[in-house]
Amino acid sequence: MIAETRARALLDAARARGWKVATAESCTGGLVAGAITDIPGSSDVFDRGFVTYSYPAKVAMLGVPQVMLTEHGAVSEPVARAMAEGALAASDADVAVAITGVAGPGASDAKPEGLVWFAIATRDVVRTERREFGALGRDRVRARSVDVALELATLAIIGG
Incomplete structure (x- = not known):
C-alpha cells in the first residue's frame, strides 16, 4: 500500500512539472517500474524502465x-550514479531513479544484506543515497527499496 501511495505522489508531481520518469533497477528487478505502471494512466509520465541485473546488462543498456x-562492484555509489545517468541518457525522461543493492542472501562483510545504493538523476544534478535496511529478508529489503526509490524520485521532481 505504501508503494501505491508513493507511486501516485510521484506521478502527480511529474505531471505537475510536465516531466517523464525512467527507472534503472538491479536488486529490485523491475518492482519500481511495476509500482508506477500499476497506476492507471501512468503512461503519460512513465517513459521506460531498465532491469539491469547483470554486469553485462548494466554495461550494454x-x-x-x-x-x-x-x-567497485555493482553495489556501490559510482555504479548507482552511472546507472541513473545512463537511464537518463538512454530515455526521454527528465528524472531517472537507479537502485543497486544486496537484497540477500549472499552478503559479505563489506556489502551486508540490506545495503542499497540509490541515485536520482535530473538534467541538472545527480544525488546518491546509501541505505542499510539490515537483514530483513529479500522480500522486505526489496519492498523498502521500492518505497525509498519512489520517495526520492518524487522529492527530486518537487525540488527539481
Missing part, C-alpha cells in the same frame, strides 16, 4: 563502464 563494475 546503461553504459556503466566495465572498469567501474570491476573496481
Whole structure:
C-alpha cells in the first residue's frame, strides 16, 4: 500500500512539472517500474524502465563502464550514479531513479544484506543515497527499496 501511495505522489508531481520518469533497477528487478505502471494512466509520465541485473546488462543498456563494475562492484555509489545517468541518457525522461543493492542472501562483510545504493538523476544534478535496511529478508529489503526509490524520485521532481 505504501508503494501505491508513493507511486501516485510521484506521478502527480511529474505531471505537475510536465516531466517523464525512467527507472534503472538491479536488486529490485523491475518492482519500481511495476509500482508506477500499476497506476492507471501512468503512461503519460512513465517513459521506460531498465532491469539491469547483470554486469553485462548494466554495461550494454546503461553504459556503466566495465572498469567501474570491476573496481567497485555493482553495489556501490559510482555504479548507482552511472546507472541513473545512463537511464537518463538512454530515455526521454527528465528524472531517472537507479537502485543497486544486496537484497540477500549472499552478503559479505563489506556489502551486508540490506545495503542499497540509490541515485536520482535530473538534467541538472545527480544525488546518491546509501541505505542499510539490515537483514530483513529479500522480500522486505526489496519492498523498502521500492518505497525509498519512489520517495526520492518524487522529492527530486518537487525540488527539481
